[in-house]
Amino acid sequence: MANPIPQAGRVTFLDGRGELPMLEITTPWSSAEIYLHGAHVTHFQKSGEPPLLFMSQCSRFSPDAPIRGGIPIIFPWFGKPADKPGQHGFARVKVWELKEIHSPADGTVTVRLALPGGAELAAGIAVEYVVTVNSDLTAEFIVTNGSAAAFEFENCLHTYFTVGDIGAVSVAGLKGVDYLNQPTAFSRHTDNDDVIRVASEVDRAYLNTAHAVEIRDASLRRVIRVEKEGSRSTVVWNPWIAKAKAMPDFGDEEYQTMICVESGNVASDAIKLLPGETSRLKVKLSSRPA
Ligand code: BG6
Helix, strand or coil, X not given: CCCCCCCCCEEEEEECHHHCEEEEEECCCEEEEEECECCEEEEEEECCCCCCECECCCCCCCCCCCCCECECEEECCCCCCCCCCCCCECHHHCECEEEEEECCCCCCEEEEEECCCCCCCCCCEEEEEEEEECCCEEEEEEEEECCXXXXXXXXXXXXXXECCXXXXXXXXXXXXXXXXXXXXXXXXXXXXXXXXXXXXXXXXXXCCCCCCEEEEECCCCEXXXXXXXXXXXXXXXXXXXXXXXXXXXXXXXXXXXXEEEEEEECHHHCEEECCCCEEEEEEEEEXXXX
Protein backbone atom coordinates (compact mmCIF):
# COMPACT_ATOMS: atom_id res chain seq x y z
CA MET A 1 0.00 0.00 0.00
CA ALA A 2 1.28 3.47 -0.84
CA ASN A 3 2.26 5.72 2.07
CA PRO A 4 -0.46 8.25 2.91
CA ILE A 5 0.31 11.75 1.63
CA PRO A 6 1.20 13.95 4.64
CA GLN A 7 -0.73 17.17 5.12
CA ALA A 8 1.27 20.38 4.99
CA GLY A 9 2.30 21.81 8.34
CA ARG A 10 0.49 24.81 9.79
CA VAL A 11 1.94 27.91 11.43
CA THR A 12 -0.17 30.42 13.39
CA PHE A 13 1.19 33.71 14.66
CA LEU A 14 -0.44 34.74 17.94
CA ASP A 15 0.00 36.37 21.33
CA GLY A 16 1.49 33.81 23.69
CA ARG A 17 1.84 33.98 27.45
CA GLY A 18 2.61 37.45 28.78
CA GLU A 19 1.25 38.64 25.41
CA LEU A 20 4.63 37.88 23.87
CA PRO A 21 4.44 37.05 20.15
CA MET A 22 4.62 33.35 19.44
CA LEU A 23 4.47 30.90 16.54
CA GLU A 24 2.30 27.85 17.02
CA ILE A 25 3.33 25.04 14.70
CA THR A 26 1.57 21.81 13.86
CA THR A 27 2.89 19.14 11.55
CA PRO A 28 1.47 15.70 10.68
CA TRP A 29 3.71 14.27 13.43
CA SER A 30 4.08 16.90 16.11
CA SER A 31 3.37 20.32 17.59
CA ALA A 32 5.75 23.09 18.63
CA GLU A 33 5.83 26.68 19.86
CA ILE A 34 8.48 29.34 19.29
CA TYR A 35 8.53 32.74 21.00
CA LEU A 36 10.26 35.65 19.25
CA HIS A 37 11.47 36.63 22.75
CA GLY A 38 14.79 34.79 22.84
CA ALA A 39 13.90 32.78 19.68
CA HIS A 40 12.80 30.44 22.40
CA VAL A 41 11.33 27.04 21.55
CA THR A 42 9.02 26.44 24.50
CA HIS A 43 7.24 23.33 23.27
CA PHE A 44 7.79 20.25 21.12
CA GLN A 45 5.62 17.19 21.35
CA LYS A 46 5.23 14.19 19.11
CA SER A 47 1.69 12.87 18.67
CA GLY A 48 0.99 10.16 21.24
CA GLU A 49 3.93 11.14 23.51
CA PRO A 50 4.30 13.46 26.50
CA PRO A 51 6.02 16.79 25.68
CA LEU A 52 9.71 16.34 24.90
CA LEU A 53 10.64 19.73 26.31
CA PHE A 54 10.08 20.62 29.95
CA MET A 55 8.56 24.03 30.76
CA SER A 56 8.41 25.36 34.30
CA GLN A 57 4.94 26.25 35.55
CA CYS A 58 6.63 29.22 37.28
CA SER A 59 8.38 30.62 34.20
CA ARG A 60 8.20 34.33 33.64
CA PHE A 61 6.97 35.50 30.24
CA SER A 62 8.20 39.03 30.33
CA PRO A 63 10.33 41.14 27.95
CA ASP A 64 13.18 41.54 30.46
CA ALA A 65 13.45 37.95 31.78
CA PRO A 66 14.50 34.67 30.21
CA ILE A 67 11.92 31.90 29.84
CA ARG A 68 12.49 28.91 32.17
CA GLY A 69 12.28 25.69 30.19
CA GLY A 70 12.26 24.75 26.51
CA ILE A 71 15.44 25.80 24.70
CA PRO A 72 17.03 29.04 25.90
CA ILE A 73 19.75 30.21 23.50
CA ILE A 74 22.92 30.94 25.46
CA PHE A 75 25.13 33.41 23.56
CA PRO A 76 27.66 35.06 23.42
CA TRP A 77 28.85 33.82 26.80
CA PHE A 78 27.97 30.92 29.06
CA GLY A 79 27.61 31.24 32.84
CA LYS A 80 28.71 34.41 34.53
CA PRO A 81 32.25 35.49 33.64
CA ALA A 82 33.47 38.29 35.93
CA ASP A 83 33.84 40.75 33.04
CA LYS A 84 30.31 40.22 31.64
CA PRO A 85 26.98 41.67 32.69
CA GLY A 86 24.55 38.95 33.79
CA GLN A 87 24.40 35.22 33.24
CA HIS A 88 24.34 33.30 29.93
CA GLY A 89 24.53 36.27 27.53
CA PHE A 90 21.78 38.43 26.07
CA ALA A 91 20.41 36.39 23.15
CA ARG A 92 17.75 34.79 25.36
CA VAL A 93 16.17 38.15 26.26
CA LYS A 94 16.22 39.82 22.83
CA VAL A 95 13.23 39.92 20.51
CA TRP A 96 14.42 38.04 17.42
CA GLU A 97 13.29 38.91 13.90
CA LEU A 98 11.20 36.39 12.00
CA LYS A 99 12.86 36.06 8.57
CA GLU A 100 11.16 33.12 6.89
CA ILE A 101 8.63 30.36 7.33
CA HIS A 102 8.93 27.40 5.00
CA SER A 103 6.13 24.86 4.96
CA PRO A 104 6.53 22.48 2.00
CA ALA A 105 4.03 19.78 1.05
CA ASP A 106 5.98 17.04 2.86
CA GLY A 107 4.64 18.41 6.18
CA THR A 108 7.91 19.74 7.61
CA VAL A 109 7.93 23.31 8.95
CA THR A 110 11.12 25.39 9.04
CA VAL A 111 11.36 28.78 10.72
CA ARG A 112 14.32 31.12 10.33
CA LEU A 113 14.99 33.90 12.84
CA ALA A 114 17.72 36.49 13.20
CA LEU A 115 19.16 38.24 16.23
CA PRO A 116 18.71 41.98 15.66
CA GLY A 117 21.90 44.01 15.47
CA GLY A 118 22.63 46.33 18.36
CA ALA A 119 25.26 47.83 20.57
CA GLU A 120 26.18 44.50 22.19
CA LEU A 121 27.59 42.87 19.04
CA ALA A 122 30.22 44.32 16.72
CA ALA A 123 28.89 45.48 13.34
CA GLY A 124 29.12 42.63 10.84
CA ILE A 125 28.37 39.78 13.27
CA ALA A 126 25.23 38.04 11.94
CA VAL A 127 23.36 35.48 14.04
CA GLU A 128 20.60 33.22 12.72
CA TYR A 129 18.55 30.41 14.20
CA VAL A 130 16.80 27.84 12.04
CA VAL A 131 14.26 25.52 13.66
CA THR A 132 12.87 22.55 11.74
CA VAL A 133 9.83 20.68 13.03
CA ASN A 134 8.75 17.27 11.81
CA SER A 135 8.86 13.97 13.72
CA ASP A 136 12.08 15.35 15.25
CA LEU A 137 13.09 18.84 16.30
CA THR A 138 16.22 20.27 14.72
CA ALA A 139 17.73 23.60 15.74
CA GLU A 140 20.69 25.25 14.06
CA PHE A 141 22.46 28.28 15.50
CA ILE A 142 24.59 30.07 12.89
CA VAL A 143 27.09 32.86 13.50
CA THR A 144 28.86 34.63 10.64
CA ASN A 145 31.72 37.00 11.22
CA GLY A 146 31.47 39.72 8.60
CA SER A 147 33.61 42.09 10.65
CA ALA A 148 37.30 42.82 10.20
CA ALA A 149 38.33 41.35 13.57
CA ALA A 150 38.24 37.87 15.12
CA PHE A 151 35.12 37.19 17.22
CA GLU A 152 35.29 34.90 20.24
CA PHE A 153 32.15 33.54 21.88
CA GLU A 154 30.49 30.68 23.71
CA ASN A 155 27.14 29.23 22.66
CA CYS A 156 24.76 26.65 24.06
CA LEU A 157 21.27 25.36 23.29
CA HIS A 158 20.28 24.98 26.94
CA THR A 159 17.64 22.30 26.40
CA TYR A 160 15.24 21.28 29.20
CA PHE A 161 13.79 17.78 28.74
CA THR A 162 10.69 16.31 30.34
CA VAL A 163 11.27 13.12 32.33
CA GLY A 164 8.76 11.10 34.35
CA ASP A 165 10.89 10.73 37.48
CA ILE A 166 14.50 11.88 37.76
CA GLY A 167 15.28 8.80 39.89
CA ALA A 168 14.48 6.58 36.90
CA VAL A 169 16.69 8.46 34.44
CA SER A 170 20.14 7.61 33.16
CA VAL A 171 22.16 9.70 30.73
CA ALA A 172 24.51 7.82 28.40
CA GLY A 173 27.23 8.99 26.02
CA LEU A 174 29.68 10.82 28.27
CA LYS A 175 31.80 8.01 29.72
CA GLY A 176 35.50 8.82 29.67
CA VAL A 177 34.89 12.55 29.07
CA ASP A 178 36.39 15.30 31.25
CA TYR A 179 34.05 17.80 32.86
CA LEU A 180 34.16 20.97 34.93
CA ASN A 181 32.05 20.55 38.05
CA GLN A 182 30.24 23.80 38.88
CA PRO A 183 29.27 22.89 42.51
CA THR A 184 32.96 22.37 43.42
CA ALA A 185 34.29 25.62 41.94
CA PHE A 186 34.64 24.11 38.44
CA SER A 187 37.12 21.43 39.50
CA ARG A 188 38.03 19.10 36.63
CA HIS A 189 37.13 15.40 36.70
CA THR A 190 36.90 12.48 34.31
CA ASP A 191 33.54 10.71 34.17
CA ASN A 192 34.22 6.99 34.51
CA ASP A 193 30.61 5.90 34.92
CA ASP A 194 28.72 4.10 32.15
CA VAL A 195 25.76 6.43 32.70
CA ILE A 196 24.99 9.52 34.79
CA ARG A 197 22.30 9.15 37.43
CA VAL A 198 20.97 12.14 39.35
CA ALA A 199 20.56 11.94 43.14
CA SER A 200 21.88 15.39 44.09
CA GLU A 201 22.67 18.63 42.25
CA VAL A 202 24.37 17.91 38.93
CA ASP A 203 25.95 20.82 37.06
CA ARG A 204 28.73 19.67 34.76
CA ALA A 205 30.27 21.10 31.62
CA TYR A 206 31.66 18.15 29.65
CA LEU A 207 34.41 19.31 27.31
CA ASN A 208 35.86 18.17 24.01
CA THR A 209 33.04 15.75 23.24
CA ALA A 210 31.13 15.56 19.97
CA HIS A 211 29.19 12.43 21.01
CA ALA A 212 25.44 12.04 20.86
CA VAL A 213 23.81 11.67 24.28
CA GLU A 214 20.79 9.56 25.22
CA ILE A 215 18.43 10.23 28.10
CA ARG A 216 16.89 6.91 29.11
CA ASP A 217 13.70 7.45 31.05
CA ALA A 218 12.34 4.20 32.55
CA SER A 219 9.37 6.04 34.03
CA LEU A 220 8.00 7.43 30.75
CA ARG A 221 9.48 4.42 28.88
CA ARG A 222 11.14 6.77 26.45
CA VAL A 223 14.64 7.31 25.13
CA ILE A 224 15.48 10.86 24.05
CA ARG A 225 18.44 11.18 21.70
CA VAL A 226 20.45 14.38 21.39
CA GLU A 227 22.59 14.40 18.24
CA LYS A 228 24.82 17.34 17.51
CA GLU A 229 27.19 18.90 15.01
CA GLY A 230 29.52 21.84 15.58
CA SER A 231 29.48 21.30 19.34
CA ARG A 232 32.41 20.28 21.54
CA SER A 233 30.66 20.71 24.91
CA THR A 234 27.70 19.06 26.62
CA VAL A 235 26.33 20.53 29.85
CA VAL A 236 24.24 18.33 32.14
CA TRP A 237 22.19 20.13 34.79
CA ASN A 238 19.61 19.29 37.42
CA PRO A 239 19.30 21.87 40.23
CA TRP A 240 18.02 19.39 42.83
CA ILE A 241 16.22 20.49 46.00
CA ALA A 242 17.93 23.58 47.44
CA LYS A 243 18.63 25.30 44.14
CA ALA A 244 15.08 24.55 42.91
CA LYS A 245 13.73 26.30 46.02
CA ALA A 246 16.07 29.26 45.51
CA MET A 247 14.99 29.92 41.91
CA PRO A 248 11.95 32.25 41.78
CA ASP A 249 10.87 31.04 38.36
CA PHE A 250 11.09 27.29 39.02
CA GLY A 251 8.75 25.11 41.10
CA ASP A 252 10.12 23.53 44.30
CA GLU A 253 9.33 20.01 43.06
CA GLU A 254 10.03 20.48 39.37
CA TYR A 255 13.60 19.16 39.61
CA GLN A 256 11.96 15.72 39.73
CA THR A 257 10.56 15.94 36.21
CA MET A 258 13.30 17.61 34.18
CA ILE A 259 16.89 17.35 33.11
CA CYS A 260 18.97 19.70 30.98
CA VAL A 261 21.31 18.24 28.40
CA GLU A 262 22.80 21.25 26.66
CA SER A 263 24.82 21.22 23.44
CA GLY A 264 27.28 23.97 22.68
CA ASN A 265 30.79 25.27 22.98
CA VAL A 266 31.80 26.60 26.40
CA ALA A 267 34.93 27.27 28.49
CA SER A 268 38.01 25.89 26.65
CA ASP A 269 35.71 24.87 23.75
CA ALA A 270 34.75 28.53 23.08
CA ILE A 271 34.77 29.44 19.39
CA LYS A 272 37.10 31.92 17.74
CA LEU A 273 35.70 32.99 14.37
CA LEU A 274 38.08 34.71 12.01
CA PRO A 275 36.79 37.40 9.62
CA GLY A 276 34.68 35.76 6.90
CA GLU A 277 34.11 32.51 8.85
CA THR A 278 30.79 30.94 9.83
CA SER A 279 30.09 28.59 12.72
CA ARG A 280 27.14 26.20 12.83
CA LEU A 281 25.85 24.51 15.97
CA LYS A 282 23.19 21.97 15.02
CA VAL A 283 21.18 19.80 17.38
CA LYS A 284 18.66 17.12 16.46
CA LEU A 285 16.28 15.89 19.16
CA SER A 286 14.42 12.65 18.63
CA SER A 287 12.69 10.09 20.79
CA ARG A 288 11.69 6.44 20.72
CA PRO A 289 9.94 4.05 23.08
CA ALA A 290 12.27 2.44 25.63
C1 BG6 B 1 23.16 25.78 33.56
C2 BG6 B 1 24.32 26.14 34.42
O1 BG6 B 1 23.55 25.62 32.24
O2 BG6 B 1 22.19 26.83 33.64
C3 BG6 B 1 23.84 26.29 35.84
O3 BG6 B 1 25.32 25.13 34.30
C4 BG6 B 1 22.73 27.33 35.93
O4 BG6 B 1 24.92 26.65 36.69
C5 BG6 B 1 21.65 26.94 34.93
O5 BG6 B 1 22.23 27.39 37.23
C6 BG6 B 1 20.48 27.90 34.88
O6 BG6 B 1 20.89 29.20 34.65
P1 BG6 B 1 19.84 30.37 34.62
O7 BG6 B 1 20.60 31.64 34.38
O8 BG6 B 1 18.89 30.08 33.50
O9 BG6 B 1 19.13 30.35 35.96
